[in-house]
Amino acid sequence: MSETGRKPRTRGARGRSGSDVGPKTSESGVEDTTRTEKASGEHHRRSHRHREAARVERTDDVYRAGFACFVGRPNAGKSTLTNAIIGQKIAITSNKPQTTRHVIRGIVHRENAQLVLVDTPGLHRPRTLLGERLNDLVREVWSETDVIGVCFPADEPVGRGDRFISSELAELKATVIAVVTKVDLVDPATLTKHLLAVSELYDFAEIVPVSAVSGHQVQTLVDVLVKHLPESPQLYPDDVLTDEPEQVLIAELIRESALEGVRDELPHSIAVLVEEMMVEGGLTKIYADLYVERDSQKSIVIGSRGVRLKEVGSKARAEIEQLLGTRVYLDLHVRVAKEWQRDPRQLRKLGF
Numbered sequence: 001m002s003e004t005g006r007k008p009r010t011r012g013a014r015g016r017s018g019s020d021v022g023p024k025t026s027e028s029g030v031e032d033t034t035r036t037e038k039a040s041g042e043h044h045r046r047s048h049r050h051r052e053a054a055r056v057e058r059t060d061d062v063y064r065a066g067f068a069c070f071v072g073r074p075n076a077g078k079s080t081l082t083n084a085i086i087g088q089k090i091a092i093t094s095n096k097p098q099t100t101r102h103v104i105r106g107i108v109h110r111e112n113a114q115l116v117l118v119d120t121p122g123l124h125r126p127r128t129l130l131g132e133r134l135n136d137l138v139r140e141v142w143s144e145t146d147v148i149g150v151c152f153p154a155d156e157p158v159g160r161g162d163r164f165i166s167s168e169l170a171e172l173k174a175t176v177i178a179v180v181t182k183v184d185l186v187d188p189a190t191l192t193k194h195l196l197a198v199s200e201l202y203d204f205a206e207i208v209p210v211s212a213v214s215g216h217q218v219q220t221l222v223d224v225l226v227k228h229l230p231e232s233p234q235l236y237p238d239d240v241l242t243d244e245p246e247q248v249l250i251a252e253l254i255r256e257s258a259l260e261g262v263r264d265e266l267p268h269s270i271a272v273l274v275e276e277m278m279v280e281g282g283l284t285k286i287y288a289d290l291y292v293e294r295d296s297q298k299s300i301v302i303g304s305r306g307v308r309l310k311e312v313g314s315k316a317r318a319e320i321e322q323l324l325g326t327r328v329y330l331d332l333h334v335r336v337a338k339e340w341q342r343d344p345r346q347l348r349k350l351g352f
């Protein structure tokens, strides 16, 4: 099976041609680092290692490897579940719907299996060009996966959105399982009713209730996903956790930080692009642009006297330092790209 998902994006030299450069904030870490990488002066990628991911687990005698993805209505808990399985923050989560835009893969390594997880945006009725592209992306991922886990949040009744997604699954060659998420939020009686309602939606190969927050049944879910993978040689080297370019992960962390506590219309209007990354000794310098659609949104992001942008920068910097294991200098610019969600050129530039 071929690789799933978007091709890694490469960024050229730092482009500062945009006309709408706003106030900037720079954040620099001070404490000493635990790990330093040899400075190369150019963009580079590292494989993220995670010892726990190499947990030894024998399910049967053959080696299985393949791709799985979680789909489901917005806010169903797909990203949180992916993170719980991979054990590292790789996809952003937020209590606002439809904040996952990038296809981000994580890889679970077992002694006799390799599970490659693909994270997709929620399928929804498209209202903009971006919406249409997102739906195309979801379908593309679906057609290339071996197992699809449809997520149904246990704390919300099965609704039209769930029926819409289930009806789209009929023609797929992938094994389709149901994942009932957030079971920590409901009592056993509600859960039982919910499981019944889910089982009536589609002929799922299995139905697995989980809680990504408490960890309940997360490993069972991995067992189930692995069980339905095809026999295949190993697809990735042993210690690769995700092959998503670091810059995309970093952009996601910045975007997540910028989304916190902002008004409802803003999440869809924010995009982040890492323009340049340099390693200098134990310090990684990151120059990133945060795009919004309107001047009014720019003021919201920046906040009074730049206070909010500074907070966004500090929070993102701390998380990026964790991800990279180096000190980080983060230079954030806010730019206005008018109506970028409706403009094909801008969408391409921002990676959609």
Ligand SMILES: Nc1nc2c(ncn2[C@@H]2O[C@H](COP(=O)(O)OP(=O)(O)OP(=O)(O)O)[C@@H](O)[C@H]2O)c(=O)[nH]1
Binding pocket: 072, 073, 074, 075, 076, 077, 078, 079, 080, 081, 092, 093, 094, 095, 096, 097, 098, 099, 100, 121, 122, 181, 182, 183, 184, 185, 210, 211, 212, 213, 214
């Ligand atoms: N209590 C509880 N909350 C959860 C659980 N899983 C996810 N959540 C919360 O549900 C919200 C949505 O989770 P996400 O993982 O962002 O959902 P998603 O399906 O990826 O959402 P989109 O990106 O909108 O498609 C977040 O606030 C999570 O913290 C869970 O197992 N238990």
